[in-house]
Amino acid sequence: MAQWSNWSGRLRAEPASIVSVQDESQVVEAIASARRNGQRVGVAGACHSHSPLVRTEGVLVDITGLAGVIAVDPEAGSARIRAGTRISELGEPLRARGVALINQGDIDRQSLGGALATGTHGTGARLRNLSAGLLGARIALGDGRVVECSPDQEPELFQATRLNLGGLGVVTELTVAVRPAYRLRERLWLEDLDAVLDRIEPLIHATRHFEFFWMPGSQRAACKAIEETEDAPVYPLAEEGKRVAWSDQVLANERPDKHSEMEYSVPREQGPACFRQLAEMLQRDFPELAWPLEYRSLAEDDVWLSTAYERPTATLSVHQGIDAPDEPVFRACEALFKEFAGRPHWGKVHYRSGGELADLHPRWADWWRVRDAWDPEDRFLGPHLESLREARD
Numbered sequence: 001m002a003q004w005s006n007w008s009g010r011l012r013a014e015p016a017s018i019v020s021v022q023d024e025s026q027v028v029e030a031i032a033s034a035r036r037n038g039q040r041v042g043v044a045g046a047c048h049s050h051s052p053l054v055r056t057e058g059v060l061v062d063i064t065g066l067a068g069v070i071a072v073d074p075e076a077g078s079a080r081i082r083a084g085t086r087i088s089e090l091g092e093p094l095r096a097r098g099v100a101l102i103n104q105g106d107i108d109r110q111s112l113g114g115a116l117a118t119g120t121h122g123t124g125a126r127l128r129n130l131s132a133g134l135l136g137a138r139i140a141l142g143d144g145r146v147v148e149c150s151p152d153q154e155p156e157l158f159q160a161t162r163l164n165l166g167g168l169g170v171v172t173e174l175t176v177a178v179r180p181a182y183r184l185r186e187r188l189w190l191e192d193l194d195a196v197l198d199r200i201e202p203l204i205h206a207t208r209h210f211e212f213f214w215m216p217g218s219q220r221a222a223c224k225a226i227e228e229t230e231d232a233p234v235y236p237l238a239e240e241g242k243r244v245a246w247s248d249q250v251l252a253n254e255r256p257d258k259h260s261e262m263e264y265s266v267p268r269e270q271g272p273a274c275f276r277q278l279a280e281m282l283q284r285d286f287p288e289l290a291w292p293l294e295y296r297s298l299a300e301d302d303v304w305l306s307t308a309y310e311r312p313t314a315t316l317s318v319h320q321g322i323d324a325p326d327e328p329v330f331r332a333c334e335a336l337f338k339e340f341a342g343r344p345h346w347g348k349v350h351y352r353s354g355g356e357l358a359d360l361h362p363r364w365a366d367w368w369r370v371r372d373a374w375d376p377e378d379r380f381l382g383p384h385l386e387s388l389r390e391a392r393d
């Protein structure tokens with residue numbers, strides 16, 4: 001037995017073995033070996049998910065050694081990248097070829113394959129999640145084949161792969177949308193929470209990125225607005241209140257304190273009402289909570305399992321340190337998110353059943369139909385996904 005734990009240490013598992021791969025042939029061999037032994041296969045990126053998607057009793061393929069930028073086509077706005085590459089390893093090589101990712105999340109430690117597999121996103125009313133920017137992928141399947149998919153080639157496999165939850169196979173290479181490299185100016189300020197929520201629409205449209213954090217018990221929100229600029233970078237980056245630097249340097253933050261997180265996506269117009277109720281409930285019922293709430297915006301997309309599928313979105317995140325119980329507070333938050341038709345982030349804590357998720361995701365049955373067709377032996381059906389499978393029709 002091998003030992004596995006996720007980034008926060010809250011999730012643990014004992015896979016039969018952990019296989020670290022450096023190239024695609026090793027991925028294919030790991031799958032073939034698992035098939036011979038009748039084992040299932042799990043895929044591990046940077047293990048930053050708070051939901052137990054990576055957990056397996058079978059063979060765990062660690063994909064982070066399969067890394068590097070393969071090719072960039074600035075005119076087409078695309079980059080071919082090995083799936084295990086950490087987002088933090090993309091900034092410089094992409095910039096050297098004159099391009100950058102269109103957006104990225106709060107941190108940059110995720111692998112690109114893991115980020116896409118769970119619909120990881122940043123903030124920006126006009127910006128979509130990373131899965132929406134997938135242009136093509138190469139995937140090693142349970143039957144030993146390695147298949148290329150795109151909107152024109154195996155289009156249904158492509159649709160399911162955009163946000164795949166590790167449930168189809170091992171993605172080895174990805175083609176993602178990029179844009180010309182750009183610099184950003186960040187501005188931070190404190191403002192009364194009610195005032196921010198009252199003018200959230202103009203705020204989220206005023207700059208390319210807007211988000212705020214709010215600490216329970218406080219009257220004020222810590223706001224962050226980020227706009228594109230032609231100005232030269234100002235280093236050191238840590239200078240309080242104003243950063244100007246390349247996009248990847250401004251968008252990525254350090255989050256060293258171990259925590260778990262629940263995040264729900266709600267229809268954008270309901271974001272402020274949901275946030276107000278959440279804040280009131282937390283202050284009343286969980287006065288000891290000492291972690292901030294985060295509010296971000298996301299454009300709608302057409303990715304089958306995306307939390308922003310066909311709806312402009314506000315995302316609300318709740319955090320809890322690993323030294324305190326998280327389930328009571330997360331369950332109370334989830335009860336409230338349900339009232340707003342919230343969709344849970346796939347890489348964060350939730351307690352929803354497959355039936356409930358089917359109601360929230362119009363393309364749920366399509367995703368399962370394609371998954372089942374391309375992985376008929378359920379080689380990549382981990383215990384968490386299997387628990388959600390009941391309501392695939």
Ligand SMILES: Cc1cc2nc3c(=O)[nH]c(=O)nc-3n(C[C@H](O)[C@H](O)[C@H](O)COP(=O)(O)OP(=O)(O)OC[C@H]3O[C@@H](n4cnc5c(N)ncnc54)[C@H](O)[C@@H]3O)c2cc1C
Nearest residue numbers: 045046047048049105106111113114117120121166171347
């Ligand atoms: C501190 C912190 C900050 C975060 N910030 C954000 C944020 O700003 N925005 C946001 O949306 N999320 C955020 N997340 C969540 C995080 O982005 C997702 O959980 C993401 O999936 C993590 O990527 P990973 O490489 O660690 O994937 P893992 O957790 O290792 O895996 C996630 C899923 O992807 C699958 N997978 C991984 N690689 C492959 C592959 N090559 N082929 C097939 N399947 C694969 C796994 O099997 C699993 O199902 C944050 C998490 C943490 C801990």
